[in-house]
Amino acid sequence: MTTVRASISARIALMDKQIVDRDRLPIGRVDDAELQLPDDGGPPYITALRIGAQALGERLGGSVGGTMAAAAARLRTDPSPAGLDVSLVEHLEPMVAVRARLADLPQIAPLERWLAQRIQRAPGAGDAPQ
Amino acid sequence: MRLSEVMKATVIDRSGRSLGPVRDIRLATNTYEVIGVVVGAGPFARAAHAWGYAEGRAEGPWLLKMLTRRAVRQARFAASGQVADWGPEEIRLNVELAELTPLMEALRR
């Protein structure tokens, strides 16, 4: 059982934090997180991090958030927002570091991939990461 | 449920008194389990919690430290064991406000 002293603040140390993959490539930010309540009456625990403009829009709410979420949802093929299983998280400081490679996480940043495919056709654009 | 929903919920103590919005959630670093809920009233309470004064991680600038002083003193920690219901929009405690540990003290344990 972790002491309060060793615990972290969700507001300061987790929410809105930059997330990087195994190669230190930016993945996104912690826009929200999924919580599960166990059946045995214990406290909730985080199961996944929600990443992306859709997750952020749903969190912000209101007309601004709603528009953002709707726009982001339009750009995705997968109906549910991107989630990152919390078991993939290596450590949280200074940024959230994840064990996997971005390339192995297709549900995250699909817009980036889509644009990269197109941009790399232009001269001098370099290669999109595989 | 979502972390953002829990962080927007209002906390109610056992006698039905509203303790205001959730100011923060404390998490275990290995299991990502919720260790407890932070509440607190007072002027500039939002700033006190969002900018680290309530946790004691920020010592300055002097002006902000002074402005958030009262809110820092009023910050309280409710361990998960003191929470009866996590349910959306309202988190109900099974204790009274007076039984809650001040946050700074809780952080030392």
Place this chain on the structure above:
Amino acid sequence: MSRVFAFTLGTLSAIGGFIDIGDLVADAQVGARFGLRLGWVTLVSVVGISCFAEMAGRIAVKTQRPAFELARSRLGARFGLFGLVGSLAVTALLVMAELSGIALALQLATDIHYLLWVPLAALLVLIVFWTLPFEAMERIYGLLGLTMLVFVLAVWALEPDWSTLLRSAATPSPTGPESWATYLFFVVALIGAQMTPYEMFFFSTGAVESRWRPKDLAELRVNVLVGFPLGGLLALAIQAVAFIVFFQAGVQVEHISQTALPVAVGLGKVGLIVAIVGIFAATFGATLETLFATGYDVAQYFGWSYGKVQEPARAARFTAVTVGLLLAATALALTTLDPITVTIVAVVFSASLLPFLFLPVLLVANDRDVMGELANGPLANVLGTAVIAITILISLAAFPLLVLTRGGIA
């Protein structure tokens, strides 16, 4: 050798924030109408931006991450978004003015109408942005920006009455026909033009790229203490030459080409050519820096990879946003909106966003869990708090003054 470059890089880039199109326009107007009576504002700007550039650099040195990465968690997603949208609007306007500035510099050199140069200028910017790594851009910009020192030379060459200059600088009040409202409006405009956001961005990312560590703090501080005052000196020189040449004659600065005229008066044709090169370099470089910094703002808000060291395809969303901004600015420039008016509105807008920019830096710099022993000391906090208080006042007064003085014309 790279250490020498790191040193000069900081210094040269610090100058940059004081010589882009917003500064050229504001300094020339101020000089022509108020002489050096707003000189104290430049002093405040130098102190202010130095304080925060040092903080941003120190944060980057400690965390090895750009200072703004922690901004969203301090400001919250909502406020951060507001600041972001604001800065996107400012950038579109500023880049529009910068493109016009490049085009006008080309018009000065070739006599071909500037609107015809605008698309070419935009294309040039796009090519450089697409192909040149950021560091190379900064170096070239910094070196070429040094040509702006010709304005300092011009002050000497014009053989002014120094006591007049000093008396003007020591009189913080409006000149005869001008009102206090206009005087205060230009305080806002100058602050907006001189406390340029991308300067902090540079010091923050530059510190990470140069792999500065806590032991390099002294070097960082020397960069700050040499670069920004030098930039301030340039700004004062532009005001001074406009004062000397235009004030007595009662000439209003209505055209960007007029900023270079006093140099021609003082140093002749050669001086004018150097000034044109300087203006071209300053506006071109500033366009790139502004675009880059804003693309970066969007990317870091959402947590995307951004193009500092990546090729376009490796930071696709960042590239798309930045190119989109450039296109929007080009379209705006082609609407024949007056660049001077747009510039003034842009710098006022920029001034009103400064608190959003500075506050998170001050907050993070005070966080002991992040900064450890490098957290702010009393000096940084006193200065920092004072600067933020000033920027909040400016932010509140900006639009009322803009409307009241109709953009400084009244």
